[in-house]
Amino acid sequence: MTGHNLMLVVGARPQFIKSAPVIEELLRRHKRINLSIVHSGQHYDPDMSTIFFHELRMPKPSFNLHAGSGSHAAQTAAIMKGLERSISTTKPDLVVVPGDTNTTLAAALTAAKLQIPVAHIEAGLRSGDFTMPEEINRVLTDHCSILNFAPTRTAVRNLRAEGLSGSIRFTGDTMVDALKAVTPEVKARERSILAQFGAQAFAYVLVTLHRPSNVDDLHRLKEIQHALRKVAMRLKVIFLVHPRTRSRLAKLGRPATSMKESLILTQPQGYIETLALLKNARCLLTDSGGMQKEAFLLHVPCVTLRNTTEWPETLVGNANRLITNPKNIPSLVFRVALNENLRDRIGKLKNPFGDGHASARIAKLIEDTTVMH
Ligand code: UD1
Numbered sequence: 001m002t003g004h005n006l007m008l009v010v011g012a013r014p015q016f017i018k019s020a021p022v023i024e025e026l027l028r029r030h031k032r033i034n035l036s037i038v039h040s041g042q043h044y045d046p047d048m049s050t051i052f053f054h055e056l057r058m059p060k061p062s063f064n065l066h067a068g069s070g071s072h073a074a075q076t077a078a079i080m081k082g083l084e085r086s087i088s089t090t091k092p093d094l095v096v097v098p099g100d101t102n103t104t105l106a107a108a109l110t111a112a113k114l115q116i117p118v119a120h121i122e123a124g125l126r127s128g129d130f131t132m133p134e135e136i137n138r139v140l141t142d143h144c145s146i147l148n149f150a151p152t153r154t155a156v157r158n159l160r161a162e163g164l165s166g167s168i169r170f171t172g173d174t175m176v177d178a179l180k181a182v183t184p185e186v187k188a189r190e191r192s193i194l195a196q197f198g199a200q201a202f203a204y205v206l207v208t209l210h211r212p213s214n215v216d217d218l219h220r221l222k223e224i225q226h227a228l229r230k231v232a233m234r235l236k237v238i239f240l241v242h243p244r245t246r247s248r249l250a251k252l253g254r255p256a257t258s259m260k261e262s263l264i265l266t267q268p269q270g271y272i273e274t275l276a277l278l279k280n281a282r283c284l285l286t287d288s289g290g291m292q293k294e295a296f297l298l299h300v301p302c303v304t305l306r307n308t309t310e311w312p313e314t315l316v317g318n319a320n321r322l323i324t325n326p327k328n329i330p331s332l333v334f335r336v337a338l339n340e341n342l343r344d345r346i347g348k349l350k351n352p353f354g355d356g357h358a359s360a361r362i363a364k365l366i367e368d369t370t371v372m373h
Pocket of ligand 1: 244
């Protein structure tokens with residue numbers, strides 16, 4: 001095959017979103033690159049995987065490793081074993097990994113051990129909390145990579161502090177590009193999406209929770225549910241239930257779906273649907289990394305049920321507030337949601353996540369590096 005071989009490894013929901021604009025740039029403007037996409041199979045439910053390939057018009061992966069679920073070691077090892085075979089077949093000049101999932105770390109380690117250079121999209125994020133599996137994945141992946149694409153100035157500083165200066169490329173955040181790309185479609189469909197949930201704009205709280213620290217401890221999960229019921233007494237709640245949370249709710253003998261008018265529990269939604277629901281929410285309650293940032297970009301006040309964040313930029317002006325005790329959810333959510341000026345104030349804050357051209361910069365740097373090797 002002529003040209004230069006590039007392998008992009010994805011596997012979990014946020015990675016599909018972060019990669020889509022980079023894939024588009026590569027396919028449109030960098031014809032010398034032969035791109036192969038590997039799907040690790042870490043996320044496999046259609047509403048956690050296929051829907052994103054469809055909505056973001058991404059090409060079908062060349063390989064699916066079907067790694068599925070398991071303990072961290074089992075999942076990471078399954079991806080590594082499968083990927084070693086795909087790399088041996090494809091012989092890439094560069095392996096690109098986005099984000100901070102087990103797929104990210106497995107791919108970075110496998111490639112580095114096979115002496116294939118690695119590039120990391122969304123490098124340099126740190127929450128400082130090593131009890132999060134993602135924090136371990138971030139640090140190790142950055143240290144395996146010859147190119148670290150940093151989304152923010154904070155990320156650049158974090159990488160420098162770990163002695164990785166030579167690998168840093170300050171690009172901006174590809175999630176800004178992804179959001180920009182689908183904004184017209186979100187606008188066109190938001191009214192009908194809200195209608196599906198019987199929701200009025202700015203009259204509900206959107207909820208997503210899936211971190212092990214929140215949902216694996218069933219006592220804590222019960223407290224969270226209790227808090228959500230209290231919130232729903234005054235403000236409609238729409239809770240998009242992640243598969244991990246669904247399985248923990250099942251252990252409690254609680255349903256993961258309910259269309260009760262004031263407290264809706266539903267399956268995870270696609271990207272367009274989620275953004276439409278977020279854009280029109282009075283407030284977001286989440287433990288997701290990406291959604292804290294999307295809320296900021298859409299000027300939606302956010303409450304994050306965690307004691308740290310890898311996106312400290314979102315804390316400016318109380319656009320995002322960290323909270324640890326589920327008992328405090330109702331009072332803080334009411335305070336944030338009923339603050340009439342907060343949305344306008346967030347709209348006036350400086351956007352530290354980039355200009356929407358991160359993917360073009362990354363694609364160019366990838367081509368330059370791939371051609372060099
Ligand atoms: C992963 C990432 C996290 C990311 C999140 C987004 C790691 C360590 N974590 O967490 O960084 O924010 O994805 O969603 O990689 N499951 C299904 N169907 C699926 C996927 C998962 O039923 O399509 C179930 C499995 O039973 C599994 C649980 O959900 O036990 C959690 O899946 P896992 O792959 O560990 O990742 P997430 O918790 O989603």
